[in-house]
Amino acid sequence: MTTPQAWTTVRNMGPASAQRLEAIGLADPAVLSTLGPVEIYLRLCDAYPGQISRIMLWALAGAELDLDWRELPSELREQLLAQVAESAD
Template identity: 35%
Template sequence: MKAKNIGKTIEKKLNEVGVFTLADLAEITPKVAYKKICENYPNTTIPKCYYLYSLQGALLDLDWRELPENIKSELLEK
């Protein structure tokens, strides 16, 4: 998957939960993808600021650090 914020590590973890394209990610939402990744790695801390924001940023074609604060807040509330 060629997208901002999606390197080999995140791509591998996304593939493990059935996400292979940006369309797949949009369909299940970054929140659900993040939760599934966390479920696959129960003994590992998966940082929200990197994974959750990176997934949303990939859909918006933005670097995760450039996500507007309101979007970050919405992601954390869900």
């Protein structure tokens, strides 16, 4: 049996982000590959209205790709925002 990896060991995730992710029931970063960054971002936004910025979306996407969030291509950022907008409809 393996021990779940802590969010704080994942690229782009600090202690505050890890705490929020764990508070909404996402204790293991492996959920990133199953839920995806958009779904996790939306869950955080629902749990913490007005407190989650787009940077969290970029950070989650960067974590999934093992990239610093500042290195995400603008085309990918636009796709992510479109997915968020689609989900809000």
